[in-house]
Amino acid sequence: MSTTTGEASIPIHETPLAGVTTVIEKKTPVLLSTLALLLLAIVAIWPKSGDTTYRLAVPSDFAQLPTVTVPSTLTAWIVVVVCGLCAAWSVVLYRRHRATPLWLVVVYSVAWVFGFLTWAATGGTIPLVxxxxxxxxxxxxxxxxxxxxxxxxxxxxxxxxxxxxxxxxxxxxxxxxxxxxxxxxxxxxxxxxxxxxxxxxxxxxxxxxxxxxxxxxxxxxxxxxxxxxxxxxxxxxxxxxxxxxxxxxxxxxxxxxxxxxxxxxxxxxxxxxxxxxxxxxxxxxxxxxxxxxxxxxxxxxxxxxxxxxxxxxxxxxxxxxxxxxxxxxxxxxxxxxxxxxxxxxxxxxxxxxxxxxxxxxxxxxxxxxxxxxxxxxxxxxxxxxxxxxxxxxxxxxxxxxxxxxxxxxxxxxxxxxxxxxxxxxxxxxx
Incomplete structure (x- = not known):
C-alpha cells in the first residue's frame, strides 16, 4: 500500500515482519505491585475510623447529584484488594509474555486514587467538581x-x-x-x-x-x-x-x-x-x-x-x-x-x-x-x-x-x- 503526499508516494508496509520478537517490559507489573503494597501499608499502619464524603455537584447545576458518603476503612481495604488483583493479573500476563492492557492500568489507577483519597480525607468532604x-x-x-x-x-x-x-x-x-x-x-x-x-x-x-x-x-x-x-x-x-x-x-x-x-x-x-x-x-x-x-x-x-x-x-x-x-x-x-x-x-x-x-x-x-x-x-x-x-x-x-x-x-x-x-x-x- 502507498500513501500519496502530493509531492511523492511513500510506501507504507502493513504486514508485520516475520521472525520479529516482541519484548514485554516488566516495569508495569512491578510498579503496579509496588503501589498496591504501598497502599496496603498506608491503610494497615495508619488505620482511620470515620466516613469520607464526595460532593458531586455545585449549586449552579441544573440537576443536583446527591453527595456520596463511604466508610473510609472498608472502602480503602476493598480498593487494596482490587489493586492487588489488578497487579496479580498484570504479573500473570507478563509471565505469559503478554503486555498489560491499557484498560487495566486505567482501572487500577482510578481505584488506587479513589482508595487513597478516601483514606486521606477521612472525616472530610471532597468537592469532586x-x-x-x-x-x-x-x-x-x-x-x-x-x-x-x-x-x-x-x-x-x-x-x-x-x-x-x-x-x-x-x-x-x-x-x-x-x-x-x-x-x-x-x-x-x-x-x-x-x-x-x-x-x-x-x-x-x-x-x-x-x-x-x-x-x-x-x-x-x-x-x-x-x-x-x-x-x-x-x-x-x-x-x-x-x-x-x-x-x-x-x-x-x-x-x-x-x-x-x-x-x-x-x-x-x-x-x-x-x-x-x-x-x-x-x-x-x-x-x-x-x-x-x-x-x-x-x-x-x-x-x-x-x-x-x-x-x-x-x-x-x-x-x-x-x-x-x-x-x-x-x-x-x-x-x-x-x-x-x-x-x-x-x-x-x-x-x-x-x-x-x-x-x-x-x-x-x-x-x-x-x-x-x-x-x-x-x-x-x-x-x-x-x-x-x-x-x-x-x-x-x-x-x-x-x-x-x-x-x-x-x-x-x-x-x-x-x-x-x-x-x-x-x-x-x-
Missing amino acids: GLLSGSLALAVPLVFGALGGVLGERSGVVNIAIEGQLLAGAFAAAMVASVLDSAWAGLVAASAAGVLVALILGLFAITYFVDQVIVGVVLNVLVLGLTSFMFTQVLAPNAASLNAPPHFKAIPIPVLGDIPLVGPIFFRQTVIVYLLYVAVALVTWSLYRSKWGLRVRAVGEHPKAADTVGIKVNRTRYRTILIAGAVAGVGGAFYTLVSVPQFNREMTGGAGYIALAAVIFGKWDPIRATLAALLFGFASNLQGVLSVIGSPVPSQFMLMLPYVVTIFAVAGLVGRSRPPAADGIPYRKG
Whole structure:
C-alpha cells in the first residue's frame, strides 16, 4: 500500500515482519505491585475510623447529584484488594509474555486514587467538581506545551525549549494585553513570542546543526533571564500600565454546561480552554490524517528517504517547529490571561519540563500526551485540595506529589517507548 503526499508516494508496509520478537517490559507489573503494597501499608499502619464524603455537584447545576458518603476503612481495604488483583493479573500476563492492557492500568489507577483519597480525607468532604476542574486548569499550559513538544519531535527536533516558550508567551500576553487593553491581543502576542523562541531554536538546531538539547536548555535560561530583567526594570515600576492585563472570563456553553458533574468541569471554561479542545483534535487529525502530517512524520523517521522522494526536510522541520512554538505560546498566555492577574518572575515553575515528560509518557502521541498532562495536573491540584480539607498527609509529601507521579509515570507506566528515529539528529543534505 502507498500513501500519496502530493509531492511523492511513500510506501507504507502493513504486514508485520516475520521472525520479529516482541519484548514485554516488566516495569508495569512491578510498579503496579509496588503501589498496591504501598497502599496496603498506608491503610494497615495508619488505620482511620470515620466516613469520607464526595460532593458531586455545585449549586449552579441544573440537576443536583446527591453527595456520596463511604466508610473510609472498608472502602480503602476493598480498593487494596482490587489493586492487588489488578497487579496479580498484570504479573500473570507478563509471565505469559503478554503486555498489560491499557484498560487495566486505567482501572487500577482510578481505584488506587479513589482508595487513597478516601483514606486521606477521612472525616472530610471532597468537592469532586472543584478537584477535577482545578486539575484541568493546572493542566492547560501542560497540554499546550506537550502538543508543541509532540509536533517538534515528530519532525525530528527535540523541543527542550518548551519552558522558554511558555514563559515568553506569559510575558508577552501580560504586557501587550495591558498596553492594548485587550486579552485577545495578548493571546496573539503570546503565540508570536512562542514562535520567536521556536525560530531561534530552529536557526541553531536546523540551520547550524548545534546540539538541540543544549540549544533548548540555553534558550530556557535566556528567556528566564530576559523576562526576569524586564519584570524588574520595566513591568514592576509601571505595573498599572504594563502589568495589569484584562482577563478572559468563563463562557458557559448552553446545555452542555448544565450537564451534572461533566458540565462545570469541561463546558464552563474560558476561550483558551475551548481552544485547547480544538488544538488537541486538530493536531491529532493533522498528524495522522493529512498530507502535511505524513510529511512531518516522514522527516522525523527517515529524513533521507523523505528527501529522496522530494520532501523538503529542513523546510518541513522549520514550519513544524514554528507551529509548535505558536501552540506552546498560547499555553503561556493562560498564566497571565486566566490564572493570575499579572506576570511574575519564573511563574511557569518548570511546567515546560513536565510537559516534556508528558510527551515521553504519551509516546509522542497527541492524545496520550494530553492524558499524561491531565494526570500531572490532577496530581498538582490534589495536594491543594487535601491541604484545604485538613488531611493528615504531610504537606511536604503533597508538594512533591506531582513530581513523584512524573517520575513513576515516565520510568514505569510508559514501558518501552521509542522516539522518532531521527529525533534530535540534524539533517545535512547530501
